Amino acid sequence: MSTRRFFAVALVVCLLVAGVASYYASSHPDGLEHVAEQTGFIDSAEDSVTADSPLADYQTSGIDDARTSGGVAGVIGVLVMLALSTGLFWVVRRRQPHDADA
Template sequence: MSTRRFFAVALVVTLLVAGVASYYASSHPDGLEYVAEQTGFIDSAEDSATADSPLADYQTSGVDDARISGGLAGVIGVVVMLLLSTGLFWLVRRREPHDVDHGDGHDADRHAHQSEA
């Protein structure tokens, strides 16, 4: 399988999981919330600074259907992370030095003539 085909299939599967399967995720609170409920300090919790953001609580603000709202939030999250990670990879990737032999033989010939002198 080619690399492009692999990444295309991986992207489609990821979008399906984020957009469709995420609706069937557990509705129970996460571990920290569960412990806070069990130990009795859940009422002292405060909303996060991002509680009013467009994708807060794994939902998309302005979308009334819970299934579509959650799926859309998942797909937006995948796309944002893909763009950020691709951009970061592009910024930190290794670049070839300008004087590297590119397989055309010109650099090898130049080095051979320099060593003869």
């Protein structure tokens, strides 16, 4: 299998997991929120400084359906990480000496 084909298949799988499988994720709070609810100090929690951001709390602002909103946020997250990691790869790659000089 070629490298391009491998990365293309990996990208499709990541997008499917982020966009489709996340639709079926549990709607129950994570472990820390659950413990805070059980012990009674959930009301003392403060919102994050990013609580008003477009992708806060694994949701996409402007989309009313929570599951669809989470899937869209997941796909956006995958694409942002792809862009960042590709950019980092190109920066690091250009710093390496060329094989033609050897």
